[in-house]
Amino acid sequence: MVDESIQARVEDNFMITCESWQNCNEANIQSFLAECYGQSIDPQFCMRWLEQNKEQLPNWSSLSKFAQEWVNEHTSTGSPLSMDNQS
Numbered sequence: 001m002v003d004e005s006i007q008a009r010v011e012d013n014f015m016i017t018c019e020s021w022q023n024c025n026e027a028n029i030q031s032f033l034a035e036c037y038g039q040s041i042d043p044q045f046c047m048r049w050l051e052q053n054k055e056q057l058p059n060w061s062s063l064s065k066f067a068q069e070w071v072n073e074h075t076s077t078g079s080p081l082s083m084d085n086q087s
Contacts, residue, residue: 006041010049013039021056026066033070043071 017031018024029050036046047067054060 006045007049009039010036010041010046013041013046021053022058024057024059024063026063029063029067030070033067033074037074043074047071 013035014032017035018028033043033046037043050057050067051064054064057063
């Protein structure tokens with residue numbers, strides 16, 4: 001079950017950064033993800049929320065690729081840290 005307060009914050013962040021579904025572009029999707037990330041909301045949760053609403057987003061195919069790249073850059077990849085540089 002999703003915490004409704006987190007869901008509400010995600011929706012608020014979307015309205016602040018994108019203003020409307022039709023206004024979505026790469027720049028404000030990035031702002032949306034960054035705002036959520038800055039509020040300690042998991043960017044992957046925000047990506048799933050966007051995917052759930054993809055039918056409302058114009059040009060979802062390119063936006064989804066851009067958003068997924070941003071999420072991948074800002075979340076753990078699960079790769080172990082190299083100890084070589086830590087002396």
